[in-house]
Amino acid sequence: MKYRTLGRTGWKVSEVSFGGWAIGGDWGKVSDADACAALHQAVDLGVNFIDTADVYGKGRSERLVSSVKKNRKEEIIVATKVGRRLPWQVAEGYDRRNLTAWVEDSLRNLSTDALDLLQLHCPPTEVYYRPAVFGLLDDLVKEGKVRYYGVSVEKVEEALKAVEFPNVQTVQIIFNCFRQRPAGLFFPQAKRRQVGILARVPLASGLLTGKFRRDSQFLNDDHRNFNRHGERFDVGETFSGVDFENGLNAVEEIRPLVPAGASMAQLALRWILMFDAVSCVIPSGKRPEQVVDNCHASALEALAPEVMASIQRTYDRRIREQVHQRW
Numbered sequence: 106m107k108y109r110t111l112g113r114t115g116w117k118v119s120e121v122s123f124g125g126w127a128i129g130g131d132w133g134k135v136s137d138a139d140a141c142a143a144l145h146q147a148v149d150l151g152v153n154f155i156d157t158a159d160v161y162g163k164g165r166s167e168r169l170v171s172s173v174k175k176n177r178k179e180e181i182i183v184a185t186k187v188g189r190r191l192p193w194q195v196a197e198g199y200d201r202r203n204l205t206a207w208v209e210d211s212l213r214n215l216s217t218d219a220l221d222l223l224q225l226h227c228p229p230t231e232v233y234y235r236p237a238v239f240g241l242l243d244d245l246v247k248e249g250k251v252r253y254y255g256v257s258v259e260k261v262e263e264a265l266k267a268v269e270f271p272n273v274q275t276v277q278i279i280f281n282c283f284r285q286r287p288a289g290l291f292f293p294q295a296k297r298r299q300v301g302i303l304a305r306v307p308l309a310s311g312l313l314t315g316k317f318r319r320d321s322q323f324l325n326d327d328h329r330n331f332n333r334h335g336e337r338f339d340v341g342e343t344f345s346g347v348d349f350e351n352g353l354n355a356v357e358e359i360r361p362l363v364p365a366g367a368s369m370a371q372l373a374l375r376w377i378l379m380f381d382a383v384s385c386v387i388p389s390g391k392r393p394e395q396v397v398d399n400c401h402a403s404a405l406e407a408l409a410p411e412v413m414a415s416i417q418r419t420y421d422r423r424i425r426e427q428v429h430q431r432w
């Protein structure tokens with residue numbers, strides 16, 4: 106496993122880290138045993154950074170992470186997120202009372218006195234026009250409840266606005282072969298300000314592993330079924346906002362580029378790691394085998410310029426029109 110600097114935190118994080126959504130909920134059933142085995146596997150392979158959120162299974166993901174962390178001697182940095190428990194996503198909800206209560210709940214779930222990295226969980230755009238919210242986060246740092254804070258965003262514009270606040274350490278954003286816009290405008294700004302970037306949904310919800318077919322079925326409690334058209338949350342979080350059939354066609358174009366002996370998931374993750382502004386990718390892993398597959402992306406050779414150009418062409422021809430200006 107290779108490690109990269111996370112913004113100005115001084116932390117070196119595994120370039121392939123772990124996303125804790127799928128072990129919480131919304132992805133069909135994942136047993137506690139599988140979830141813990143996946144987390145242990147990640148740590149065994151050198152993963153030292155885990156992303157989770159208070160809403161992933163109503164605290165289940167945070168509690169599982171905490172239980173595994175207790176049984177490991179390695180230093181593990183845990184990033185969590187708050188804000189999605191608001192009944193309505195309005196900027197007014199990001200007040201002192203709510204933020205403090207959410208942080209207290211996450212501290213309890215994670216059995217710790219201070220959160221390593223607190224992220225606002227895709228708050229409404231208006232929040233980025235309210236410096237007072239970031240002042241409240243500064244207060245939480247001063248009180249010792251939070252070490253560092255950052256944001257998770259839907260749109261490039263929100264990311265650009267977020268990095269104007271000097272104590273924002275990280276921005277979590279969707280970035281993958283099917284979601285390329287962040288690299289253009291945002292990455293140079295993040296680099297200039299030494300803000301860490303967490304690349305989320307790196308496998309486009311599994312689409313970029315190349316395992317799906319036209320007739321692939323998803324259970325009712327899997328967002329790839331119930332949020333296919335953005336019924337419950339931003340449609341961009343499901344298959345990166347790419348139409349499933351269209352995504353399958355694009356995947357077939359990319360498949361011949363997979364290096365010998367590697368998997369398509371590894372190619373997709375290595376593509377993201379070609380961008381040095383990215384601090385880490387955070388693929389969800391539901392089982393140890395997925396974690397092993399994903400972590401090996403760190404050992405893959407740099408992709409050749411022709412491979413990068415070919416993926417770019419597929420994006421331009423098949424994906425760009427659908428997603429580029431939307432997020």
Ligand SMILES: NC(=O)c1ccc[n+]([C@@H]2O[C@H](COP(=O)([O-])OP(=O)(O)OC[C@H]3O[C@@H](n4cnc5c(N)ncnc54)[C@H](OP(=O)(O)O)[C@@H]3O)[C@@H](O)[C@H]2O)c1
Nearest residue numbers: 124125126127257305306307308309310311388389395398
């Ligand atoms: N708003 C936000 O802030 C937000 C939103 C989304 C995600 N995130 C974060 O980003 C992380 C990653 O995003 P994501 O979970 O949405 O999408 P993802 O990482 O692109 O896709 C993960 C899914 O792909 C499948 N998979 C993973 N590795 C695989 C492999 N090697 N081979 C085959 N299948 C594999 C698994 O599902 P199956 O086995 O069921 O196919 C897994 O749940 C999340 O865990 C979370 O921490 C944050």
